[in-house]
Amino acid sequence: MATYKVETELHGELNCWRITSDRAELLIAQQGAQILSYQCIGEPPLLWLSDQAIFRQGKSVRAGVPVCWPWFGSLQRNPPSVQAMYKGEQAPAHGLARTRDWQLLGIEDAGTALRIEFELPQAKGDLPDWPHDVELKLQILMGDALELSLTSRNMGNSPVTISQALHSYFAVSDVRQARVEGVEGLDYIETLADWEQRQQQGALAFTGETDRIYLNTPATLSIVDPHWNRRIKLTSSGSRSAVIWNPWTDRAKELVDMADDGWQRMLCIETANVWDDVVELKPGASSALKVTIASEVI
Template identity: 80%
Template sequence: MATFKVDTEQHGELNCWRITSEHAELLIAQQGAQILSYQRVGEPPLLWLSDQAIFRQGKSVRAGVPVCWPWFGNLQRNPASVQNMYKGEQAPAHGLVRGRDWQLNGAEQVGDTIQIEFELPAAQGDLPDWPHEVELKLLIELGEQLNVTLTSYNLGSDSVTISQALHSYFAVSDVRQARVEGVDGLSYIETLADWEQRQQQGALAFAGETDRIYLATPQTLSIVDPHWARRITLTSSGSRSAVIWNPWTERARELPDMADDGWQRMLCIETANVWDDVVELKPGASHSLGVQIGCEMI
């Protein structure tokens, strides 16, 4: 049976755990239950951690897999059913849970996999201006591949509607050489052109700022990186939508936690429930949003 090592670390203001196995190394922050980095032994990183990341309480780190919940992006761009769940006036982008400390329920070895479970008790009625009772858990499974699963269970007596995403930052050698396969023929929302709906032709290559919501997505998408001679495969569950984002040059210069050329080394594919793919949780119902991250040489 494989062995695992768990070390506690402090990065700026954030408490973190570094988990090392025979296959890979994982860095997780208590804030947001956010995976900050993921790298397999002897290979370039799979998840990207910004060189200029800011490790500050209350601020999501530009890295890894931030959890966006109970809405994604700008709340006003969400369906009314999601907007109506929130009673406040100022709605922070990407929801209410990225900047909060989660509770580590445990880390245990199951066969050749280590399972790390986090929970956010505040989701059970203590999130500001969001008066609903949901048990929210994040399960991270590290083995030969990485599995991330976010489960919402409605404990209340009324239905709850959410949008959400596992906002994954992937590491690439040069985004200008990479492409995303599995999107050919899909409809997408072009947020940079008045939110028009368009249709993808062929694989997605990158030649400028990209911010698209892909609809009715297949279970598997992949990032092909010729320079690193690898294919990162994303296998989703509980999701029919994905957001693909890269800030490119001008937007990157506006971000204090990204180097001016940092956009070249990253690409976001966010496993999501957004647009027409939001989740309605009836009382007693649950939903799990998951992604399995694998990699093969090509």
């Protein structure tokens, strides 16, 4: 049986819950059902929270795991089937879910883990300029690992096409020393070079700004962090694509919610359905985007 403590906190303008178990501590905001930080007891943080994060209503926090839904990134960069779902003129980056308050459905003991579940009621036909009826839930399991599951169920009478991502910010000792394994030989879209398609040679090391969409990804990707003697393993399902991002020096200076050197301590690997990996939900159908985040000593 899991033992845990739940405290409510106000961070800036955002209502949050701090959930502490005998294994880990999780901070999550009602806005976006966004995990802000996660740390196993006695270990460095697994998820990164920016030192200069801004906790403001209507603005996603530079931290943790923002939920990008029902599209990822710029809507104009999405396939026409995703673009056609939106009826508005100005489409916000990364969709409509990450800046709206979600409903906490419950926190309960799930045997060896703690289950936390959220729902976005507005997804059922009340999102501005997105007139579709989708039941959208996020389930979090806190146990020996952190398991996230984002489930979309089409409750309407017409097909719905979405792109999405669990936009995870991972904490690293120094991104210049870290590497990502599991991407060897994969095709990727190099967004910094006119969206060319290229092929990854070897593991991914970081020597400058990185913003890539990896295609046909395997179930497991890993961040190897030699200084912290740690491997962060990401095991996903319901996904064939991943976005890897680090802003590096110049881009970080343009971000008001990141310290100039903040890029050194973070790395995004976003479990995703993007590019040619979008999700089409027929009436009554559901789809789950899942990732399990675990750390091990190397």
